[in-house]
Amino acid sequence: MKFVAFERNTQGTGASRRLRNSGRTPAIVFGGEQQPIAIELDHNALWHAVQKETFHASVLDMDLGGTVHKVLLRDVQYHPFKPLVLHVDFQRVDDKTRLHKKVPLHFINADTSPAVKIDKCTVNHVLTEVEIECLAIQLPEFIEVDLGQAVKGQAFHANDLKLPAGVKLVTHGKPNPTLATVIEPVEEVIIAPVVSAAGDKKGKKAKK
Secondary structure (H helix, E strand, O other): OEEEEEEOOOOOHHHHHHHHHOOEEEEEEEOOOOOOEEEEEEHHHHHHHHOOHHHHOOOEEEEEOOEEEEEEEEEEEEOOOOOOEEEEEEEEOOOOOEEEEEEEEEEEOHHHOHHHHOOOOEEEEOOOEEEEEEEHHHOOOOEEEEOOOOOOOOEEEHHHOOOOOOOEEEOOOOOOOEEEEEEOOOOOOOOOOOOOOOOOOOOOOOOO
16 A cells, blocks of 8 residues: 655644644654655545555555655554544555564354354454564565354454464463354243233232
């Protein structure tokens, strides 16, 4: 995924406010052997980009002054209630850069599994993303969790993941965390009214 950035000559709170009022978003690029560079982006293009999962979980091509840099989105600051991106951080990466990064989980084939199709169970997604460690060139956009063979009462854990080559799961000491569980349907129990000898359905004596 490619985007265009422009060098930013002015910094500070006032300058950033004026920049946002003009339809631009302040940002910074750091990492690698170069010094951090202040940049700016077209806000409308950026807003559409941050809605895409790929923009958050893949190595991006940033065109800055005609030179393409490999970068990774590291942080996005949003306005509390307006559809507005306030600031963005990017990290320079190359083939030797080793990353710690959260990537989304894609749960697939649940609808065709015996648990859902036959037993009418539902799948509870306990986690929607996991943290991994890998080289930048090995970073996956997402990791699939195949639920095609899920059965009633089953739980899927981190050890069940099929990770791409060179990708290591980071669990921060948690042994084999749960990713999803299969929940059995709840049977609806209808309680019949209690009928007394006098014919009162509430179980009370009938009034004369």
